[in-house]
Amino acid sequence: MPPKKQFETVAIRTQTPTSSEREHSTPLYMTSSYVFESAEQARALFASEIEGNVYSRYSNPTADEFIEKMCRLEGAEMGVATASGMAAVFSTFAALLNQGDHIIASRSLFGSSHQILSQILPRWGITYTYADTLNTSQWEDLVQPNTKMLFLETPSNPGLDLVDLAWAGRFAKNHHLIFAVDNCFATPYLQKPIEFGADIVQHSATKFIDGQGRAIGGVIVGKKEYLQDIYFFARHSGPALSPFNAWLFSKSLETLPVRMERHCDNAEAIADFLGNQKKVNFVKYPFHKSHPQRELAKKQMKRGGGIVCFEIDGGFEQAKNFIDKVQMLSRSANLGDTRTIVTHPASTTHAKLTDAERLAVGITPGLIRIAAGLEHIDDIIADIEQALR
Numbered sequence: 073m074p075p076k077k078q079f080e081t082v083a084i085r086t087q088t089p090t091s092s093e094r095e096h097s098t099p100l101y102m103t104s105s106y107v108f109e110s111a112e113q114a115r116a117l118f119a120s121e122i123e124g125n126v127y128s129r130y131s132n133p134t135a136d137e138f139i140e141k142m143c144r145l146e147g148a149e150m151g152v153a154t155a156s157g158m159a160a161v162f163s164t165f166a167a168l169l170n171q172g173d174h175i176i177a178s179r180s181l182f183g184s185s186h187q188i189l190s191q192i193l194p195r196w197g198i199t200y201t202y203a204d205t206l207n208t209s210q211w212e213d214l215v216q217p218n219t220k221m222l223f224l225e226t227p228s229n230p231g232l233d234l235v236d237l238a239w240a241g242r243f244a245k246n247h248h249l250i251f252a253v254d255n256c257f258a259t260p261y262l263q264k265p266i267e268f269g270a271d272i273v274q275h276s277a278t279k280f281i282d283g284q285g286r287a288i289g290g291v292i293v294g295k296k297e298y299l300q301d302i303y304f305f306a307r308h309s310g311p312a313l314s315p316f317n318a319w320l321f322s323k324s325l326e327t328l329p330v331r332m333e334r335h336c337d338n339a340e341a342i343a344d345f346l347g348n349q350k351k352v353n354f355v356k357y358p359f360h361k362s363h364p365q366r367e368l369a370k371k372q373m374k375r376g377g378g379i380v381c382f383e384i385d386g387g388f389e390q391a392k393n394f395i396d397k398v399q400m401l402s403r404s405a406n407l408g409d410t411r412t413i414v415t416h417p418a419s420t421t422h423a424k425l426t427d428a429e430r431l432a433v434g435i436t437p438g439l440i441r442i443a444a445g446l447e448h449i450d451d452i453i454a455d456i457e458q459a460l461r
């Protein structure tokens with residue numbers, strides 16, 4: 073057997089076989105359907121007696137390369153690519169849960185994941201309970217006879233609290249729960265939930281996987297026993313990823329390790345800078361010396377990631393003032409871009425929550441999220457410094 077290759081190499085050298093043109097970079101298979109060599113081949117393909125492409129809602133070579141790469145990078149058996157990160161989250165629920173099932177989820181979730189749990193799934197009789205991520209000892213009390221899934225995000229957005237993945241993996245196993253992790257913030261370069269017992273990992277490829285703010289997409293990878301059902305659901309309900317976006321993502325994965333290193337370098341430097349500012353009440357970053365879960369972060373993450381949060385002195389007004397005063401940094405709600413982005417969660421991404429719900433997940437009125445980009449750190453800090461001033 074050839075030696076197991078390193079992450080960087082796998083990200084670059086996982087390729088679908090080249091065509092007769094001998095191209096070096098994987099071509100984009102922009103096709104909706106495929107030609108059958110004979111009526112008999114068509115019959116056998118539809119009967120699943122042989123493997124092969126039929127229609128791009130089912131499979132596409134460009135999407136398959138992206139899926140294969142993500143499986144190898146996360147250490148998963150099988151994957152499904154989706155049109156968005158939310159399609160990945162929703163397809164997981166829709167494929168694996170039945171009427172009457174119950175989900176335990178970490179309280180601090182991406183906004184649309186919260187909407188799916190609270191507004192959409194209840195219409196089909198699927199209920200949920202939020203678990204406090206910092207208080208895992210209380211989770212035993214949340215398990216019901218019908219609890220079927222544990223769904224987590226770590227680090228959380230934007231609070232940057234962590235869940236102990238090894239602990240959660242044991243908890244899920246003890247209670248026979250399907251364990252799913254939205255690993256969008258960390259990417260497989262920084263954190264591999266499957267190594268800690270996760271059955272399923274979801275991503276918004278829109279963020280660090282694309283890394284350049286160009287395209288929407290998602291992917292689900294994990295154990296075959298679950299991914300087969302998710303594939304069945306996706307094949308027939310149709311959240312397929314566009315081949316063009318799959319091509320962008322597969323190309324982008326080639327540079328994921330170098331980009332993540334720079335995202336982390338810049339985020340660390342921003343956290344260190346903010347930690348020393350008089351107008352900053354606190355800074356939150358998983359590897360920063362002030363983070364209460366720093367030891368856990370080092371246990372389950374390679375580095376702290378590209379997102380930093382801080383609380384500006386003066387609350388809501390000063391936070392909005394800061395956002396208005398940045399000159400180079402982008403006022404946007406995205407993250408994982410080459411461009412550094414500043415966001416005020418309380419008035420934008422998390423505005424739909426009540427004050428109490430926001431405080432429960434660490435979103436104070438003065439909290440600002442910075443998604444470190446890849447610009448030179450001196451220019452990023454200079455802009456933050458002048459905006460604070």
Ligand SMILES: *Cc1c(COP(=O)(O)O)cnc(C)c1O
Nearest residue numbers: 156157158182254256276278289
């Ligand atoms: C952005 C995001 C999503 C949703 O992904 P889309 O590609 O926008 O649908 C889900 N989870 C997390 C943690 C995200 O940051």
